[in-house]
Amino acid sequence: MPDTTTSAPNLQDAVIVGGNRIPFARAGSRYLGASNQDMFTAALDGLVARYGLQGEQLGEVVAGAVLKHSRDFNLVRESVLGSALSPTTPAFDLQQACATGLEAFITVANKIRLGQIDSAIAGGVDTVSDAPIAISDRLRSALLQASYAKTLGQRAKALATVRPKDLAPANPRTDEPRTGLSMGEHQAITTAKWEISREDQDLIAYNSHHNLARAYNNGFFDDLVTPFRGLSRDQNLREDTSLEKLASLSPAFGKSLSTPATMTAGNSTALTDGASTVLVANREWAKKRNLTPLARFVDAQTAAVDYVHGREGLLMAPVHAVPRLLERNGLTLQDFDFYEIHEAFAATVLTTLAAWEDDEYCRTELNLPQALGAIDRERLNVTGSSLAAGHPFAATGARILAGVAKLLHERAASTGKPARALVSVCAAGGLGAVAIVESA
Amino acid sequence: MTLPPIDRPGTVRELDRVPSLMALYAKALTPDPADVARLGARILPDALRPKQRTATIDDRHRSLPDVALKVRGVTANPQGLREYQNLLGFPRTEDLPAGYVHVLAFPVAMAVMAAPDFPLPLAGMVHLENRVDVDRTLTVGETFTVTAWASNLSGHLKGTRVDLIVEVSDPEGVVWRGVSTYLAKGTYTHGRGNDTGAAREFTPPLPTGSWSLGAGIGREYAAVSGDRNPIHLSALTAKAFGFPRAIAHGMYTAARALADARPLHGERYSWTVEFAKPVLLPEKVAVAITPHNAGGASYVGWNSKTGKLHFSGEISPL
Numbered sequence: 121m122p123d124t125t126t127s128a129p130n131l132q133d134a135v136i137v138g139g140n141r142i143p144f145a146r147a148g149s150r151y152l153g154a155s156n157q158d159m160f161t162a163a164l165d166g167l168v169a170r171y172g173l174q175g176e177q178l179g180e181v182v183a184g185a186v187l188k189h190s191r192d193f194n195l196v197r198e199s200v201l202g203s204a205l206s207p208t209t210p211a212f213d214l215q216q217a218c219a220t221g222l223e224a225f226i227t228v229a230n231k232i233r234l235g236q237i238d239s240a241i242a243g244g245v246d247t248v249s250d251a252p253i254a255i256s257d258r259l260r261s262a263l264l265q266a267s268y269a270k271t272l273g274q275r276a277k278a279l280a281t282v283r284p285k286d287l288a289p290a291n292p293r294t295d296e297p298r299t300g301l302s303m304g305e306h307q308a309i310t311t312a313k314w315e316i317s318r319e320d321q322d323l324i325a326y327n328s329h330h331n332l333a334r335a336y337n338n339g340f341f342d343d344l345v346t347p348f349r350g351l352s353r354d355q356n357l358r359e360d361t362s363l364e365k366l367a368s369l370s371p372a373f374g375k376s377l378s379t380p381a382t383m384t385a386g387n388s389t390a391l392t393d394g395a396s397t398v399l400v401a402n403r404e405w406a407k408k409r410n411l412t413p414l415a416r417f418v419d420a421q422t423a424a425v426d427y428v429h430g431r432e433g434l435l436m437a438p439v440h441a442v443p444r445l446l447e448r449n450g451l452t453l454q455d456f457d458f459y460e461i462h463e464a465f466a467a468t469v470l471t472t473l474a475a476w477e478d479d480e481y482c483r484t485e486l487n488l489p490q491a492l493g494a495i496d497r498e499r500l501n502v503t504g505s506s507l508a509a510g511h512p513f514a515a516t517g518a519r520i521l522a523g524v525a526k527l528l529h530e531r532a533a534s535t536g537k538p539a540r541a542l543v544s545v546c547a548a549g550g551l552g553a554v555a556i557v558e559s560a
Numbered sequence: 561m562t563l564p565p566i567d568r569p570g571t572v573r574e575l576d577r578v579p580s581l582m583a584l585y586a587k588a589l590t591p592d593p594a595d596v597a598r599l600g601a602r603i604l605p606d607a608l609r610p611k612q613r614t615a616t617i618d619d620r621h622r623s624l625p626d627v628a629l630k631v632r633g634v635t636a637n638p639q640g641l642r643e644y645q646n647l648l649g650f651p652r653t654e655d656l657p658a659g660y661v662h663v664l665a666f667p668v669a670m671a672v673m674a675a676p677d678f679p680l681p682l683a684g685m686v687h688l689e690n691r692v693d694v695d696r697t698l699t700v701g702e703t704f705t706v707t708a709w710a711s712n713l714s715g716h717l718k719g720t721r722v723d724l725i726v727e728v729s730d731p732e733g734v735v736w737r738g739v740s741t742y743l744a745k746g747t748y749t750h751g752r753g754n755d756t757g758a759a760r761e762f763t764p765p766l767p768t769g770s771w772s773l774g775a776g777i778g779r780e781y782a783a784v785s786g787d788r789n790p791i792h793l794s795a796l797t798a799k800a801f802g803f804p805r806a807i808a809h810g811m812y813t814a815a816r817a818l819a820d821a822r823p824l825h826g827e828r829y830s831w832t833v834e835f836a837k838p839v840l841l842p843e844k845v846a847v848a849i850t851p852h853n854a855g856g857a858s859y860v861g862w863n864s865k866t867g868k869l870h871f872s873g874e875i876s877p878l
Contacts, residue, residue, distance in 0.1 A: 298649075298820075299769035309766045376846065376864045378764055429824060429849045429857060430768035 132402045134229035135413035135560045139522020140167035141396035142348035144510035145355045147248035151393040154349065156185045156192060157199050160245040163395035164203040166346030167241065171399060171411060174204045179237025181211040182228050183397070184220040185245050186513035188213075189252045195245075217547035218464065219422070220244045221396060221517020226555060228400050229417035238405040242521075244514025245395035251291075258286040296548065298428045303435070303464065303548060308374025308383055310433030311467040314474045318382040322366040324466035325387040325507045332504025333359040340503055344522050356390050356510040387466035392510030396518035398525070403560075413560035415525035415541075420555035421445040427550040432485070435468045437552025438544040439475045443486050445554055451540075453492040458499050458527055458541035460520045463506040468546055503527065517545055517553075524557060532559030561828070562733030563695045566725075569626045569709045578631050578664070578706065579671045581786050584682075587674050623749060624722070625677045628709035629668050634728075635703045636664060644784040648812070649819040656698045658831055659815030661728055661736050662690075663785045668708040669724040669740065678710065680720055680744035684801065687810045688721065688741045689834045693878060695735040696827055698728070705729045715753030719745045762836075762869040764862050767846040769820060771861075773808055775842045781812040808839035813871050817859040821849050824857045825875045833873035837863075845870060852876070 142163050145151040151159065160183060168174055183196045192198070197211040216223040221244035228240035254260075258281070265278035295302050301309075311321075335341060336353055345352070371381030372388060406413050423441035425432035432440075438461075446453060453476060461469045475481050476492040483490065503523055506516055524541045531539035539559040546552045636656055644650070650657045656664075673682045698704065705728070712723040721743055728736035778792030790797035791807055798806045814833035825831075839845060839861075846864035851857045856876040862869050 295770075300772060301767070301770045305770065309768075312766055377766065378867070426851075428768070429821065429851045430766075431851055 129235045131233045132235055133413075133560070134232035134400055134417040135403060135406060136415045136417070136521060136525035136557065137399045137401055137406050137411045137413060138167070138171055139344055139396070139398040139518060139525070140170055140346055141344065141515065141519055141522070142166070142394055143345055143351040143354050144392045144394035144512055144515070145249075145349075145351055146510065147391035147393060149249070150349055150351050150355060151247060152249045154247065154393065155250050156188065156195055156245045156247055156395075157202065159247065159348070159393065159395035160185075160195070160199040160243065161202045162346070162348050163243060163245070163397045164199060164205065164241065167397045167399055168204045170343065170346075172409070175206050176209075177206040178209045178241060179239045180228055180231065181205070181209060181241045181243075182214055182224040183211075183241070183243040183245065183518075184213050184215040184224060184514050185247075186215065186217055186220060187246055187248065187251045188215075215514070216422075216553065217549055217551060218462070218511070218513045218516060219545045219547040219551055219553040220514035221519070222420075222521070222543065222545045222553045222555060223422070223517070225398055225400065225417075225517060225521050226420040226553065229420075232400060232402050233417070235402075239399075239401040241397050241399055243395065243397035243518040244512075244516070246512035246514045247393040248391040248512075249393050254290045256286045256288060256290050258282065262286070296427075296434065301434075302373070304373035304383060304388060306427065306434035307388075307465045307467055307471075308377060308381065310436060310471050311382060311465075312374060312377050312379040313433065314471045316382065316467050316470045316474065318367070318380075318387075320470055321382060321387040321466035322363055322384075324463065324469055325366055326361060326363050328463055328466075328501060328504045328507035328509075329358050329361045330504075331502055332357055332508035335503035340523075340526070344526065354509045356392060357504075357508050361386075383465060383467055387507065389464060389506045389511040392512045394510065394512035394515045396515040396522070398518040398521045412529070414529040415557045416560040418540075418556035418558050419445060419449055420553065421448075422551065422553045424552070425550040432550070433471060434548075434550055435464055435546035435552075436471065436475065437550055438546050438554050439472050439552075440486060441552050441554040442476070442542070442544065443482075443488055443492060445556060446492070449556060451556070453495060453542075455540065456495070456499065456542045457531055457539040458502060458524055459495055460501060460505065460524050460541060460543045462511075462516055462520065462545040463501065464511065464546055466507060469500070472544070472546075520545070521557070528557065528559040561695060562735055563693055563737050565734065566737075568707070569628045571627045572630050572707070573627050574630045574632070575668070575671065576631075578634055578667050581667045581670055582788060584667065584670045584674045585789065587682075623679050623713050624710045625672075625675060628707050629671055630705065630707045631668055632705045633703050634664060634706050636660065636698075636700050638700050640784065641700055647780055647784050648815050650822070654699045654701070656700065657815065657818065658692050658694050658736065659811060659818055661698060662692065662726075662738055662811060662815075663787070665706040665708070665726045665728055665736075665738070666740070667786070668706045669710075669726045672708050672710050672724060673742075679713070679749055680722060680747055684745055686743040686745055687835055688743050689832070690741070690811065690814060691739045691830060691832045693737045693830045694828060695878075698736065702730070704735070713750055715748065715750035716743055717752055719743050719747050720749045721753070762862065762867075764846065764867045765848045765850075765860070767864070768849045769847045770864065771816065771845040771847060773839060773841055773843050773845055775806065777808055777812065777841060778806045781809045785809070785811070787811075803838065803840070805840045808841055808843075810835050810838075810871070813839060813845070813861060814873060817847065817849070817861065817871070817873060818875060820847065821857045821859060821875050824851050824855060826855060826877045828878040829856065829875055830878055831873070831875050833871055835871050836869040839863075839870050
């Protein structure tokens, strides 16, 4: 028996070293027939090639997919086995709806900080084009009963309960299970509550496309994206979109509300396919491989809201997570060089900002002494976000993290001062995850 | 703790089991000669139609039979409970949702209405409102006693109102009480009442949910509730009773709102619903739940296309 108990290890820095993703494709288009495993393996192999990790045993690979076949229970491990990484690299699947990628990053970064692993890849993948289609519950129940039947008679009896309508396939549902409302309809309600204008939403969409296009044209994504199936840029990107064009689109959500419908296909994210990764390590691991730490993980926070009973909007959880994160780190909302707020819908970004600017709301709903205040919009989603790039649900987190790490590194290099970013991702189920990263 | 007692009729008649709703409906729908005569009158042109029969009965106890029906040893069937929980969206636990207790106990109230001395015709009764007080949550293994009677006959612009009171008791006392208010349309035993009949002003709020109710939801609720009222089963059978399509069962909508509002109420609560326009199936019903600061919630459901009110109610701690 030992004489003393063990002591907790000192925390180490978890740093983002780089990232890689495949371009995001519009659903039912270029990646039709590509599975989650195909796409995630491609994203992994691109990362391995860029950072010379062939045959390396990493600490862990953690990623996930929101729409997943039941056969893909070990999707990430299977992808690792199909990649150029060492087959002795552990992996696991994680899922937190659209916050999957960010949550995977938080998970591996915390393990690295605790010294449990020295290196990791976090990421995510999703395909709407290869989404699982299930059989109906009644058919499934009959098949299961038949498979447990001991006699032919019992089996026949179980199968005899199947009705023709039970044979219709069950498509993955996109509605929130507890409210029956789609995410767009939920956001439309929040949009109406906060009286967000159509013009403001279209401007967010316009900036997203133009910022993403500029970043591509400046070569920003050259070491962040690997072409896949003939695509080298995000297919959803409309470099030539204008405010007039966006203004001409018909509303898609909120049409049955008593207020005017303002959300269109232009200011809402399109369904897309894609995969992304981000490489995270401790400083020593990076140094040994001559890799430059770009950004350091500071802290993260998740939150959830009661959208079921209308107490809060479905996509407003990050609004609640951020003040807790700021308080713990002694920061104000204005202490950031970059804000990456996932554009589930343009209106999501705007209701989030409006809530933080609202004194009454911040006092009553967030228990703050006053409003968090406004942010400098010039620092928001400066290389575009999900409206332009697309949003393959689980792949968004690592897309944001790899990009913002590079932005922070560039900013710190040019100013000689540290730079800091706030990352915010809303998710189905009234969930939200937010994180702070700083130049390393 | 149990629910405070209320006045019960002077006599109690005990039944050996909960009666079958099917048999009660069959009885209700077998026309008696007086009804046939009235129906004949209804298809006559207005001028030839005889004056509406307006019986005046001044004593409440003479007009309603002063008797309660009672059934001991009532218990829930686990499979039936699971199917009810699945359809309405309640968690699959051993607890009986308040709406399921209604399903188990209500046939006794139907038997009160189907009795020969009940003064109003059972066919075509309209459910106006419902209130349930819950003292504690019953569970699947328990047996309890159901007592039901009719009370409060009163005049209404469109006929006569009556309350059907159903009590569920354990050895300690009453733990669940339902008051279902019905309207016998066109039967005036108590005058026309002072209800102006003006529809309540309704402006739809922002919804918190949406129910896509398919054409078969009436049949699905019939299967889990045993209440096979033809107005809920198909367009054809509903047409026979004057509805253009099948209508959703009121207690389906009220119970689904109760399920949606979980877990805002405590163990003791009341659950009310007031029915406005029926839900003609299939329909997308918009729903808004508004939590109360003191616990509980109010809820409202309307047609998401026309904005017409279907139902509203409250769930409040007792």
